Amino acid sequence: MRLGVYQDLLQIPRVGVLFVAAFFSRIPMMALPLVFTLYVVEGLDRSYAEAGLIAACETIGAAIGSPWRGRLIDRFGVRRALIPSLVAVLLLYPLVPFVDFWGLVPVAFLAGVFLIPVQTIARLALGVLVPVEQLRTAFAADTVAGEAAFIIGPAIGGVLVVQASPMVALLLVGACTVLAGLIFFSLNPPTRSDAARTASGVDDDEARRAWMSPTIGYLFALSAGTMFALMATDLGIIAALRETEAIAMVGIVYFSWGAASLLGGLLYGAQNRSIRPTYLLLAMGLLTIPMALADSVLVLAITSIPAGLLCAPSLAAATEWITHLVDEHHRGVAMGWQGTAFTIGGASAAPLIGWCIDHFGAAGGFVLGGGIAVAIALTALIGQRFGSSEVVRTLN
Numbered sequence: 001m002r003l004g005v006y007q008d009l010l011q012i013p014r015v016g017v018l019f020v021a022a023f024f025s026r027i028p029m030m031a032l033p034l035v036f037t038l039y040v041v042e043g044l045d046r047s048y049a050e051a052g053l054i055a056a057c058e059t060i061g062a063a064i065g066s067p068w069r070g071r072l073i074d075r076f077g078v079r080r081a082l083i084p085s086l087v088a089v090l091l092l093y094p095l096v097p098f099v100d101f102w103g104l105v106p107v108a109f110l111a112g113v114f115l116i117p118v119q120t121i122a123r124l125a126l127g128v129l130v131p132v133e134q135l136r137t138a139f140a141a142d143t144v145a146g147e148a149a150f151i152i153g154p155a156i157g158g159v160l161v162v163q164a165s166p167m168v169a170l171l172l173v174g175a176c177t178v179l180a181g182l183i184f185f186s187l188n189p190p191t192r193s194d195a196a197r198t199a200s201g202v203d204d205d206e207a208r209r210a211w212m213s214p215t216i217g218y219l220f221a222l223s224a225g226t227m228f229a230l231m232a233t234d235l236g237i238i239a240a241l242r243e244t245e246a247i248a249m250v251g252i253v254y255f256s257w258g259a260a261s262l263l264g265g266l267l268y269g270a271q272n273r274s275i276r277p278t279y280l281l282l283a284m285g286l287l288t289i290p291m292a293l294a295d296s297v298l299v300l301a302i303t304s305i306p307a308g309l310l311c312a313p314s315l316a317a318a319t320e321w322i323t324h325l326v327d328e329h330h331r332g333v334a335m336g337w338q339g340t341a342f343t344i345g346g347a348s349a350a351p352l353i354g355w356c357i358d359h360f361g362a363a364g365g366f367v368l369g370g371g372i373a374v375a376i377a378l379t380a381l382i383g384q385r386f387g388s389s390e391v392v393r394t395l396n
Helices: 005-010 015-043 048-098 101-113 118-129 132-163 166-187 194-198 205-210 214-243 247-269 277-293 297-309 311-325 328-385 390-395
Strands: none
Touching (some): 005 132, 015 048, 015 101, 015 118, 015 166, 048 101, 048 328, 118 166, 118 311, 118 328, 132 166, 132 311, 214 297, 247 311, 297 311
């Protein structure tokens, strides 16, 4: 393990600029759910349940739109694929002040469908710009940057709501989303190598079907399973602190969990070989369950560290394997479907774990989320045993 690999990575032409652009472009997208929620609750004077409906519409739209946007990138490249998103965002956000709650439903849905595909573009470009032996480092660094944006985005969104208003915050998020699209439109990072662009016969029907395989399906399932473990920790921490009447200490526990995830991502990227996403999710699920035993803020913060160390590696490893296993001509749509898997996993996990917390307390949330992650990992592991060993040879 050598942390100097990150310095080597940044010396590759265009990679450093790509990381910076992806980081800042993710911030408004991470702020959007919180700002949408506060706009509905405070700006429209509606309930949190109705805000949840708007969030669900945006989530469903993103799940539907992600593979479609990936396919556009595969077929037309970054610039032409971004045009529908840029036009949609320019039209949708200015409509917000003129629609009521029910008018906001289709606006939120379409905002999700046409969300700027920052993650897909960044990871496709890394797959082209970065040599194969450095992809693990690249995807780990991108995951760490994404988690940092996940922490910063909602915080900035909350400040905008407080300092200005929910309406102003939402319009500013929309403007920054347009800016993010324009940044990538200007950069126009490559999503195919020169060899792939000049290859012939790659767009026939047989090739379109060939990229999907049981192994890829398991990777999508593992991506969804990761969200169950993450959501269990996210909701479980809040519930556990409320049970011990220490909700004011939430920042300490979240810092412990988040810092562990960032450290885990950096350490994973410095490894000399890949680790199966199946093993990572299995360990992450198993290490999430003991958080149910926490009976104080200190114990909760400490028990969040082992599971946190595996968050970023689990997210990065699945993307790394998909990049290795899917042909360049179909990698965009594969990344899009992985995004849909993340979205579906998170959308499914939230109500299930929330129900379990309501009925069995925070401990039930940790056990359910961790248990589902373990079950998905074991299912994938058993299924992969009947597959080809070529996958292991390719990545190791």
